[in-house]
Amino acid sequence: MSKERIQISEALYDIMPSDYQDLVKSATYGKEDRGWKDIGTSKELIEQHSLCAGCPESMAFRYILASLPNPEDTVMVGSTGCTSLVFPMVAVHNIHSLFGNQNAIASGLKRALSVRFPDRVKDVVVLAGDGATVDIGLDMTLQAWFRQEKFTTICFDNELYANTGGQESGLMQKGFVAKMAPVGKLFDKVRLPEIARESGCHYVVNCTVSKPSLVEKVIRNAVHIAREIGPTYLQLYTPCILEIGKNSMEGLQEMRDSEKPSERFAYKEYVSEPAKQLLTELAAKDKERKAAAKQLAAQAQAN
Amino acid sequence: MAEIKSVIGTQNKKGQTYTDTWKMMNEAPRTPSFFTGSEVIKEALRRASCDVMIAYPITPQSEAAALIGELFAEGYIGDYFRGESEFAVMSQCAGSAFGGARVFTTTAGPGTMRAMENFPMWAGARLPIQMIVTCRGINSPLSIQPDTLEIAYLLNTGMLVWHAETAQDFFDWILKGYMVSEEPDVHLPLALCCDGFFVTHTKDVVNLTPADMCLPPYDPYRSPVPCMDMECPPVRMMRDPFVMKSNYISYATHASWQQEIWAAVERSRKHSIHWLNGLIDTENTDADIVIVASGTAVSQGREAIRLLEDEGVRCGLVKVKTLRPWPEEEIREATKNAKHIFVPEFNVTGWLAKEIRASVPNHQRVHAGPHVCGGMTMPPEIIVSEIKTALGMKTFSLAGRGS
Amino acid sequence: MSDYRVLPGPEHFLPPAAASMGIRLPNPGEAHINGVITSEEAAYEEAARQFLMAKVPTIFPGPLVLWAWNEKAAKKATAIRHLFNTLKECVQPGQKPMLIPMPDYRPKYPKINPEVEINPNHPNLTIWHNKIDCCIFVGVHCHQANLSLKIIRGGTSCYTIAMCAQAGHEDAMLSIRDTSVEKIMRLADTIKRLKGTVQPRLASAN
């Protein structure tokens, strides 16, 4: 939808809740260089949520929604889990249907949107938990990549099944004692980033959400590459503070601790050759655009 | 609505004319053609203005699904691909339908069962997907042979469930099916079932509508729920949000939601009657004996009636076309004179007989049988024999079924 | 023909969907009152009468008209405003017309403010809080409208009217289908015409 069409009917504007008045007045739909810095100065696309207080998933959501390059033409796909309590509050159309089928839904959705809007950009972004992505939905996660479906898959890796009370998941660390892992998990954390690369993803990042600027960068890259080239995968550490026994202030530190060079969420990135080329082109265009804007501003000042 | 009307009379990229469906189905000239059931599915799809078809091989629908691939290659279908499993395929179909596309798929037996979690989701999400089910055996040991047990599992999903007898039914109902399931007051998925092999792999004369006419396209903005394409309000929208949180009266919301799905099935009655010319077909229902059946059991019943006539036994016939919506009143009316109601079925449990027993007064009149299953044929003679035995008439003994 | 009637509640712990009780939707050109098919003319008259009788006649516009997502939607919004203004002009002292949006369908945490909105997951909160005794749904997606209408019938005594852009709603006490700008204006005209001829329910204890 073009930004112009996200408008309240004039005759009924005054009765709309202020949340929506703000959304049309100051959300950053259609803003070319939208990003995490808009948080605080513009209306965010997420309204309220019912995650645990201090849950890093809420931070991740805010950064991601602030960074999507094209929210007015993006449809998101979620799965069952803690994230599904946030999605109703997100001002981007989004789908939840079953647990684990998110990449199948996204495959069908992306193709439908391409058939219906052949001349327009419609981005599809999946956002699901680790249980959904790696365990119950692994088949559909991988097959979408094999087929080179053009959408982004984001996994909120909290290393367990949070929504059902903290059971073992494939992305849990070996040895961790959890429900359904009564003597500690017996096998290694599944290496999905490597598998993603081998499965045909053109952009893979493994990191935490401690730094909003980094989240912005990887989201923009992932969406642009998925749009033009093929599947992309982001695995973001969003620790479940409830289940690992941290309090609400400790999520950020937990992420910082886990992203140290020797740790499992040290920043890792893979970019395919065609994706590298695209990123170079995009960077050049960005530079051009900024230079033009600067020039325009200088001219305006001169006049 | 206005948008759709304006498309009628214009041409698609294949040069087919978008035609008013009623005219296309009921007034346009028909060409008799000798085709297999699978080829008939392809011909229906050629005329269906379908946006997305998603396929997965399983006998006996593989041929039809592959033929639709050819249609895609020719440019008649918006997109087409092979999914990785029936579970994934049905979710992919859902994704396309959430995104506002007219969607088609086919499956059978174990495929239906593999995908089952999707079907109540489709119905709950009001996705008007059409799925052809070419029924085959589902239990171990594996069987690819015709058997209608899987239909029993579909009956409580909230989907519309129709049961075609012939390839002609198939051709007409695929096209008419979209008209019923896309009505905004219905807007539900349709499982269009047939008995595998008997319909899919036999050749029959089918009267086809002109190949240069096609259905008007689906309009997702008449949907009773917002389409997920970021083109319609509300912008802050999840399909479908969890309403089960234990606050306020949210349980009532879920209950109301479920009721609404079944209300939509009820609303499909009016439209199904309009398009299918009634939910049942009847012949001679003033007779003392009436056979009630669906699918190819109807054909066998019709043949049995002819044999019985030769022996002076008059027998009526009820062909049940729609299982959901369930034609309760129609069946009650059509069997009101019957002293005996026979329900021949191609499955071991006799689910149709159970439905009928629950619908008619004096249900002891309902004879659940004869049954065959596992791919057995149902010779009309065994229906004749079942009826004559019940009437206390002398009958020949049939080999192979014990007593 | 069913002898079930769609009447103001509170009807039941879990009231049935009217469709499951045999109530059928009107065909184009028709309307229904209490589940009985009538002419559109009769429905306009009855809707206007119910509005003029009510203590708190309320319009609930939904997303399809609150958002100017196409030209028709914006025009309908203008017509709805006109309907509301007409209602205000035509009621008598003591009656309190309201215009409350249903901006979206999401479950809201921790809860909605019943003074500024109605939500399909617990529409009764807004009805109870504002003592609404007659309401009209317009511009709400059909599925969500039906959820709300059933919950309202289950737990409140509010008279419900649905002006539907599609096939109408049998879960409302009165429904007009294929709603256009013209039809909204026609309801406004009918209210104007009946002004003064209908006795409002007198303010009782509250």
Ligand SMILES: Cc1ncc(C[n+]2csc(CCOP(=O)(O)OP(=O)(O)O)c2C)c(N)n1
């Ligand atoms: C078919 C199916 N199996 C199991 C469940 C139960 N279930 C709901 S959420 C969930 C765990 C989600 O874990 P994850 O994907 O890691 O998300 P998180 O809650 O940790 O964010 C499970 C097992 C379900 N809803 N559906």
Ligand code: SF4
């Ligand atoms: S259970 Fe864990 S992941 Fe879920 S909201 Fe709470 S802290 Fe976050």
Ligand SMILES: [Mg+2]
């Ligand atoms: Mg998890």
